[in-house]
Amino acid sequence: MKKPLFYLFIWVLTFFIFIDAKAQIKLHDDSHVSLGSLTKDYGIQIQPNGYSYFHSRLNTEWSWATLSYSNDSLQKHWIVANLDDPNRGRHTFFVTGHGYVYKNGTLQRSDARFQHEEQQIEDARNVLDQITGIWYVPTEEDGETKSNIVRRAGVSAQEVEKVLPEAVAADEDGVLYVDYEALTVFLIEAVKEQHKEIETLQKTLQSHGLLEP
Numbered sequence: 415m416k417k418p419l420f421y422l423f424i425w426v427l428t429f430f431i432f433i434d435a436k437a438q439i440k441l442h443d444d445s446h447v448s449l450g451s452l453t454k455d456y457g458i459q460i461q462p463n464g465y466s467y468f469h470s471r472l473n474t475e476w477s478w479a480t481l482s483y484s485n486d487s488l489q490k491h492w493i494v495a496n497l498d499d500p501n502r503g504r505h506t507f508f509v510t511g512h513g514y515v516y517k518n519g520t521l522q523r524s525d526a527r528f529q530h531e532e533q534q535i536e537d538a539r540n541v542l543d544q545i546t547g548i549w550y551v552p553t554e555e556d557g558e559t560k561s562n563i564v565r566r567a568g569v570s571a572q573e574v575e576k577v578l579p580e581a582v583a584a585d586e587d588g589v590l591y592v593d594y595e596a597l598t599v600f601l602i603e604a605v606k607e608q609h610k611e612i613e614t615l616q617k618t619l620q621s622h623g624l625l626e627p
Contacts, residue, residue, distance in 0.1 A: 538603035
């Protein structure tokens with residue numbers, strides 16, 4: 415009779431130590447598992463289908479986030495694949511260890527029903543004239559060897575920021591990033607502006623008999 419009492423004492427002691435250490439594991443009725451929390455509100459969450467995600471209780475600004483770390487610059491992370499695709503194994507989206515993003519395409523919500531205070535872009539050519547397209551070789555990055563670094567085409571974020579600050583953002587370390595999709599919109603308007611100028615020039619030349627209609 416002493417052994418069962420001893421085991422019961424050990425179990426109770428372990429239980430209170432577990433509670434005191436605030437180590438919390440919760441198995442919900444739907445087989446969802448919460449680690450570090452008794453609810454699904456924060457901590458490590460594991461869904462029955464195997465999806466896992468993390469949520470900081472303190473950082474409400476960034477809310478949910480899934481993190482992946484690797485010492486291999488070419489290893490794939492956050493892979494998305496369409497299992498209904500006959501070419502299974504062809505990943506439609508992934509990020510490598512050095513931060514390069516590979517994808518089939520990008521769609522950005524641009525529904526007019528969700529847009530307000532619209533204002534047409536004007537003088538797009540003047541903006542683009544102040545931005546220089548360049549070839550450049552990036553400085554050696556963490557996890558990359560010099561043999562992996564190739565020449566790239568792009569623009570300088572500092573230069574873009576001077577004329578189009580809406581297309582530039584900075585991370586927590588002050589590193590600048592360019593929204594190339596925003597520059598594409600200016601390219602569209604710049605081409606339209608140039609087309610109007612060409613039409614005006616053609617009409618002027620025709621009116622002076624210098625160009626056949």
